[in-house]
Amino acid sequence: MIALTIAQLADAVGGRIVLRGGDSVDTVVSGAVDTDSRLIEQGGVFVAKRGEETDGHLFVDAAVAAGAALAIVEHEVDTDAAAGLTQVVVADAVDALADLARAVVAQVRASGDLRVVGITGSNGKTTTKNLLAHILAATGETVSPKASFNNEVGAPLTMLRVTDTTRFLVSEFGASAPGEIARLAGLVEPDIAVVLMVGMAHAGGFGGIEATFHAKSELVRAARPGGLAVLNADDPRVAAMAPIALERGLTVRWFGRGAAAAVRADEVEVTASGTSFVITVDGVSAPMRLRVLGEHHVMNALAAVAAATALGVSLDDAIVRLEQVEIAERWRMQPLGSDRVRIINDAYNASPDSMAAALRTLAQIVGPDERSVAVLGAMSELGEYAEDEHDRVGLLAVRLGVQRIVVVGADARRMYLEAVAQGSWDGEAVFFATADEAYEYLLGELRDGDRVLVKSSNSAGLRFLGDRLGESFS
Incomplete structure (x- = not known):
């Protein structure tokens, strides 16, 4: 996390400060933020989140032992181990985590050159996120989610990893109910909103395919006015988000297999060692061999290239980077x-x-x-x-x-x-x-x-x- 005084942190989360261990409101904290005490490092900030099966407040002592400098809690923890730990007391730790992420990203944006990309879709989010992050990492410091950190906890934790020198934040937004993407994407207002597909994943929670469409379109509605929507031209439901994007003041950049897409794939050939195709970006074509297994990952690669080239990466550089990727993620093809x-x-x-x-x-x-x-x-x-x-x-x-x-x-x-x-x-x-x-x-x-x-x-x-x-x- 970027350096914040305890006063600034408490203001961001709307919390009450309980100073301990010789700290003052001007004491600076800058360690990594986490909800898992096992992952806390020296100088870190521990967020004591209540869960369905356990309560993070029970692990404040473990966080102290790991070197936590501060804890965000819903009630003061008065154990012997926590006696020297400054705490910021909030009404809801998960809400506080989101508020802190919003404040940190806003501050980095105001003082630097941070660009934010949000990715959603019923399938392919993690693969596309990894492909895009791999491309962008060669251009500048890039932060992206570990594994599938795309929910109400994982997404803010990823956002909080940005620094004053971060160039790109790639956020993955998943949801199991309406309104979740709107809330999470609203924390950062992405410059680029990427929508991959609208399918039956999580349909039970959404209540059907049309409800899924409305949920995924929340990312487009949350994008920063004047930004870009990268949309799948081959998926009619994603294509139907174009009017929403235009109403929001976004430019639309299409990807797909059809001739009308600005970023498209032709001559696709699938083998056991990968997929070869010709990629065309804004009229310029080049061969590509994707080592990630599966024809369906061609669309994920197109989406990644569409976003990367919109951020200034050349097609040649994007191809070189993508051809280096062997697997999208563990347990994914x-x-x-x-x-x-x-x-x-x-x-x-x-x-x-x-x-x-x-x-x-x-x-x-x-x-x-x-x-x-x-x-x-x-x-x-x-x-x-x-x-x-x-x-x-x-x-x-x-x-x-x-x-x-x-x-x-x-x-x-x-x-x-x-x-x-x-x-x-x-x-x-x-x-x-x-x-x-x-x-x-x-x-x-x-x-x-x-x-x-x-x-x-x-x-x-x-x-x-x-x-x-x-x-x-x-």
């Missing part, structure tokens, strides 16, 4: 195993759209003497749409000709039943209640030439099954 048995671990998140994209990639990369194997788990947060969407995945796996379909977990069983109903009745589709059972089966079933996709939502836990398979067949 991550190649494991060996050339003999290749495991593709994509089990960090799953939605109907990303599940379909991953299955299509599996079908595309299997050679004539190789076998496709899909290890599938449940997709979460679909609410009333869950049964139909799991049915569709089972149907798609059969229609794509996946040769072995291994379904894991009771919540995913409908994929198996639909695969059997569609003709995978002679052992092509199998079901296991647990990942351990599936692992034992796959150890005996997999053979040379197999290409194995492991795909599920995070909650299904199949990412660990993918890791185990990768190690076993390395």
